[in-house]
Amino acid sequence: MSQTGPASGPNAILVVNAGSSSLKFSVFRDRADGDPVVVINGQISGIGTQPEFEAKDAARRPLAGKRWGADEPGDRTALLRYLLGWIEEHLEGATLIAAGHRVVHGGVRHAAPVLLTEAVMEELDGLVPLAPLHQPHNLAAIRALAEAHPGLPQVACFDTAFHRNQPWQAQMFAIPRELTEEGVRRYGFHGLSYEYIARRLPQLAPELGDARVVVAHLGSGASMCGIHGGRSVDSTMGFTALDGLPMGTRCGAIDPGVLIYLMRKGMDAGGIEKMLYNKSGLLGVSGLSNDMRALLESADPRAQEAVELFCFRIAKETGALSASMGGIDAFVFTAGIGERSAPVRARVGDKLAWLGVELDAAANEANASRISAPGSRLPVYVIPTDEEGMIALHTRKLLTGR
Numbered sequence: 138m139s140q141t142g143p144a145s146g147p148n149a150i151l152v153v154n155a156g157s158s159s160l161k162f163s164v165f166r167d168r169a170d171g172d173p174v175v176v177i178n179g180q181i182s183g184i185g186t187q188p189e190f191e192a193k194d195a196a197r198r199p200l201a202g203k204r205w206g207a208d209e210p211g212d213r214t215a216l217l218r219y220l221l222g223w224i225e226e227h228l229e230g231a232t233l234i235a236a237g238h239r240v241v242h243g244g245v246r247h248a249a250p251v252l253l254t255e256a257v258m259e260e261l262d263g264l265v266p267l268a269p270l271h272q273p274h275n276l277a278a279i280r281a282l283a284e285a286h287p288g289l290p291q292v293a294c295f296d297t298a299f300h301r302n303q304p305w306q307a308q309m310f311a312i313p314r315e316l317t318e319e320g321v322r323r324y325g326f327h328g329l330s331y332e333y334i335a336r337r338l339p340q341l342a343p344e345l346g347d348a349r350v351v352v353a354h355l356g357s358g359a360s361m362c363g364i365h366g367g368r369s370v371d372s373t374m375g376f377t378a379l380d381g382l383p384m385g386t387r388c389g390a391i392d393p394g395v396l397i398y399l400m401r402k403g404m405d406a407g408g409i410e411k412m413l414y415n416k417s418g419l420l421g422v423s424g425l426s427n428d429m430r431a432l433l434e435s436a437d438p439r440a441q442e443a444v445e446l447f448c449f450r451i452a453k454e455t456g457a458l459s460a461s462m463g464g465i466d467a468f469v470f471t472a473g474i475g476e477r478s479a480p481v482r483a484r485v486g487d488k489l490a491w492l493g494v495e496l497d498a499a500a501n502e503a504n505a506s507r508i509s510a511p512g513s514r515l516p517v518y519v520i521p522t523d524e525e526g527m528i529a530l531h532t533r534k535l536l537t538g539r
């Protein structure tokens with residue numbers, strides 16, 4: 138049964154981001170007069186081998202930990218039952234009203250989050266071929282949670298949804314129409330992150346509400362998005378999360394002729410997939426590491442080349458996205474590298490000098506929220522992203538209407 142909380146008590150929302158062997162979760166407490174606030178973060182890792190549970194409070198102080206034996210790998214339902222039990226004990230008077238999930242693919246139909254029903258789940262199952270590495274794990278967590286707590290409403294928030302209303306030219310490949318109609322088109326990802334930034338930027342800089350903004354989400358997965366007046370206009374990721382920028386281990390944009398060449402050499406789809414997703418990008422170019430920190434510290438010329446290629450491609454995509462928007466009024470860095478790597482931001486800033494970018498070195502070193510110099514023609518911001526917060530907001534809206 139659905140839990141409807143006491144009218145006077147606060148509501149809590151569980152946010153889930155499920156991968157192949159790990160499940161990250163956050164618990165948000167709703168507030169009548171503002172956005173939900175996170176009170177617990179945690180994860181279950183080692184699912185299928187030797188699961189381990191850990192939870193921390195909002196100040197990142199450990200709250201709990203548990204390790205299961207290697208002889209009890211645990212099915213997802215049992216693990217989620219454990220998690221829900223633990224959360225119930227730590228709600229401090231609040232009532233869990235729903236779970237919001239990060240789901241990678243919503244296909245062409247979903248331009249907004251959706252309350253999950255069996256019919257919607259069947260439809261999302263049909264999108265597995267479009268995102269075989271992520272979608273099945275997202276859906277497995279939803280099914281396991283439904284078994285562990287049948288009455289709890291669940292909401293899917295899609296990485297693709299924010300990009301669904303891009304102009305058609307940004308969504309279409311120049312391939313035979315039947316393939317486009319079958320769903321072979323550009324979807325774009327990291328949508329929850331971009332949506333959060335589109336909401337946050339005008340709070341920091343009200344004059345940028347209608348602006349044309351290039352946002353660089355630079356994490357272990359990396360992409361960029363052109364946002365005009367809060368709406369996605371174009372993005373660097375396309376049919377899959379492989380397109381666009383080089384990433385930790387993914388290649389980014391590549392001439393499809395390379396794939397034909399590799400196939401003619403005898404590589405099969407599995408081998409090509411493994412190479413392009415897991416052995417390319419910063420790792421492939423440096424031969425050393427997929428971690429930007431390690432590359433910046435390394436004196437190896439291949440590490441320096443990997444960093445340079447990453448920054449070059451960010452600058453190049455800035456030009457492309459600006460052209461899609463007919464101009465650029467602001468630039469935003471976000472995610473792991475974007476939020477914390479002053480050297481990468483400085484290098485990208487240098488390459489964008491032609492657009493009028495001039496960074497304030499001290500502000501950049503300090504990861505300040507505005508890092509451009511007062512006289513910079515283009516303002517540049519660093520905004521920590523919050524995909525979980527965005528999921529909590531969407532879930533609350535679908536459940537309570539506010």
Ligand code: ADP
Nearest residue numbers: 355356357358427428429430472473474477478
């Ligand atoms: P994910 O995409 O997995 O959510 P994040 O957005 O947290 O990841 O980004 C992770 C990446 O950020 C790491 O792989 C690392 O390369 C990079 N990173 C984190 N901190 C720094 C830092 N101080 N300097 C440079 N790179 C960093």
